[in-house]
Amino acid sequence: MKGNCIVYGGGGFIGSHLCDRLLEDGYNVTIFDKLNFSKKNILHLDNKIKIIEGDFNNDAELLNSLNGIDFVFHLVSSTLPSTSNDNPEYDAETNLISSLKLFKECISQKIKKVIFLSSGGTVYGIPDEIPVKETYSSNPICSYGIIKKTIEEYLFLFNHLYGLKYATFRLANPYGERQNPKSSQGVIPVFLQKAINNSEITIWGDGEIVRDYIYIKDAVNALSKSLSVDPKSNLFNLSTGKGYSLNEIIALIEKVTSKKLKVNYMEARKIDVPVSVLDNSLVKKTFEWSPETSIEDGIRITYNYLKNLKQHE
16 A cells, blocks of 8 residues: 545535545545534445544544554645635634644654645635736635745744645535535535425626636546645645636536526625636646536436435435
């Protein structure tokens, strides 16, 4: 085996796909997730992985979880971009402080590399230019983005002070199988589920908000590749480099599903960045990677997955 990986938050949408990829690439995988977390995303991995249920904010459990580990993936977040401004103190306590404790333990236990999943959609704030390069200034307009950016900066500090190897990925908007269509995050599965149920879709604003959507299996492929490459840079946009408005996503869903969707346009929200498209030239060059799934194909795969779930309810 290539090494022992632990995925904090491994039971979720992104984490479960990452575990699939790491196993395919020859790594041993441990998942750390909260007590009594839903196992539905990882049922197919039974007997292939080790599972630890615990509290990411518990020092002893964090320490014990790192025994024998070579590589750490930090995917945990206790907040969402849309609600993080409601309680920034909670955001800092549960995400920033626990991340610092994790990194200090990684140094103590001589972890080979930490991979941190940051947020391309919130860290940059309202960009001056599109597509956004990693070198551009970032001014987040929600607590979620501020905390992600601060964690990035502490990783830089711990690398500078203690030599902790790391890579930070500012992820665009991931979508695909296993994403919760009843969540307040994830436009594509939410809209697809509404289409399946013939329900009305609510859009904040005029539908011209533009995002960079990346199919989940393309995204985790890059995360796994980062373990075997030791580049000069530590910060990467993980994206397709292409932007689609909500109205364009609606049109694609109508094409894939052959349904006319009912859309209710509401007043715009201040937390929504108007346009977020990330330049992905650095991640492509560094890891010899590129996104392979077109937006239409990705939407079709996700639609078929959700439709199949509906049939088996």
